[in-house]
Amino acid sequence: MYVAVKGGERAIENAHAWLAEERRGDVTIAELDVAQIREQLSLAVNRVMAEGSLYDPDLAALAIKQARGDLIEAIFLIRAYRTTLPRFGASAPVDTGAMACDRRISATFKDLPGGQILGPTFDYTHRLLDFKLAAEGDVPEAPSREAQTGDVPHVTGFLNREGLIEEAPQDDTPPPDLTREPLEMPADRALRLQALTRADEGFTLGLAYSTQRGYARNHAFVGELRIGKVPVEMDIPELGFAVEIGEVTLTECETVNQFKGSKTEPPQFTRGYGLVFGQAERKAISMALVDRALRWEELGEDNLGAPAQDAEFVLYHADNIQATGFLEHIKLPHYVDFQSELELVRKLRNAAGTGQVQEAAE
Template sequence: MYVAVKGGERAIDNAHAWLAEARRGDVSVPELSLAQIREQMTLAVNRVMAEGSLHDPDLAALAIKQARGDLIEAIFLVRAYRTTLPRFGHSVPLETSEMAVSRRVSATFKDAPGGQVLGPTFDYTHRLIDFALAAEGEAPEAPTAPPLAERTPHIAEFLDAEGLLQSEPEGGETPSDLTRQPLAFPADRALRLQALARADEGFTLSLAYSTQRGYGRNHPFVGELRVGMVAVEAEIPELGFAVEIGEVELTECETVNQFAGSRTEPPQFTRGYGLTLGHCERKAISMALVDRAMRWKELGEDDVGAPAQDEEFVLSHCDNIQATGFLEHIKLPHYVDFQAELELIRQLRREAEAAQAQARAEAQAAKEAAQ
């Protein structure tokens, strides 16, 4: 039977107060400032911005602090805040070829025009704990980087010039906005990329890894991975032209995949594409691999039944806020539902026990009659 819950509001208030105390921790330890989080936990800040769909480093740092370092909770906070913001317009398409790169690598061309720029990367570190950091000393000064070209061309441009890379259609209709319209299937590539751009990094990484292991026949080369600042421009109706209103840091990845060709297309390379806010290399690469896996139908490839090829499976489960909400709601009160289930189980057990007793009685009667 249903039992009323008493004292719920007071318990929740106490839980909130305890949460604030737990978040602060030992008061003898200096409190983290937003500037410290923003400047020294940049990759966490960038992930919150990317999956929260809002470029605001200070807000992302605040969300991380409030969430006690739980990045999914921080992303949830940013998403919720985002819904309160008015939308005044939209920017013109970003020109990533005009990116002021801080990192740019290619696994396909060693001597790529524009050069390889390793930038700040863990790729060549030894993955050994640096106990010197525990001394909280100053970081060594980074060497002065050489001046970068005003324009760093995409690697894909050189394959395009030889006709070796499948061309991408330009223009077309304005894509749907996933933040304003519900996801619908079948989803076009623009909608899939939107969903992947704010998908959970871990989920996307696992799907990408599965394609490399054979679940989707996806064996890519990283044609190019670049990180840097890109200008954001918006059309001003009163002026009649676009003006720069700011800049954002982006991570862009283009993968190059083999394609055997079809009746209408010659053998060539195809691409997977990933683009995220901030410095999020693992996410951008994973996104590119999953993007390519879901293109099997438009490329006339066979459906091998791999999870990464199933757009409905991928797009319906990649959003960590939806997943978290559905998962964590089961820890909230379900007293009425459980009482109903409990009573059902008890009734079934009573009926089963009665049937077993009846069967035993009939067996005993048959045995006595036989004697």
């Protein structure tokens, strides 16, 4: 039941004013600007872009500042802004084979064309706090070496040549869009991938981890992980040809999974796929594992009843804005709802006899 009440305006205004003051913090400390957040907290910016489902580093940085560093609140701001934008069109599918790779590693092949490129990674750091960062100082320029030219081929291409891995044949079916049509089951892979790429990183990580621990285990290897820029090309109707309208940094993970074969498929390696805005490899690997788990039906595998195999469970709970919206609304006034519950409990107790209540109280 909903009843409109008034009276909180001044309290709300004052709360917002205090929020602004607390956001600014101690005024004797220099204020952060949006460009500093964009450049120096870039992985937070990437997460807000990926889960906010809008690639715009400046806006994501602004949202992080406004949200006082609460990334889900920042994602909420980006999602809200996104809905105000007119949609000019859709891009041609990006060609990750033509990615200018900052990082490209394979856990399955040591020597592979293009090599193992570590890129700006936290891997192999000692995870010891670096107190030098607490002091100001210039960072020396990173070393350079002559680079190979040409595209870096995908690892799965080598396995494809031997027929040992399932193929991903090109298909140009226009994909469904959950930002336009409500998510409905059964969800095809294109819809699942869209939901997963914008899904909460923590939720996706937890589900992916559950598959590694044995809930629908699918023995994933990281066939390839690559991070870098790809151009975005869109058809311009008024011109009659496509132009590159920009470029985005993406993280792509292809897993190679053990597969004994099923009623419909021969023994071969199968694949899981993760593709995420920005440098976000934990998310991309998680996405690939969950994608692979959700493919049980099309690969003719058994449903083991694992959470990561349940598309409805995964997709309806993966969106942190939906989840937090419903979760946090219960803190808002429910006075009338609660009043009716109170009445009900009182009635039940009266019906059961008040004597017992007295005993319990004593």
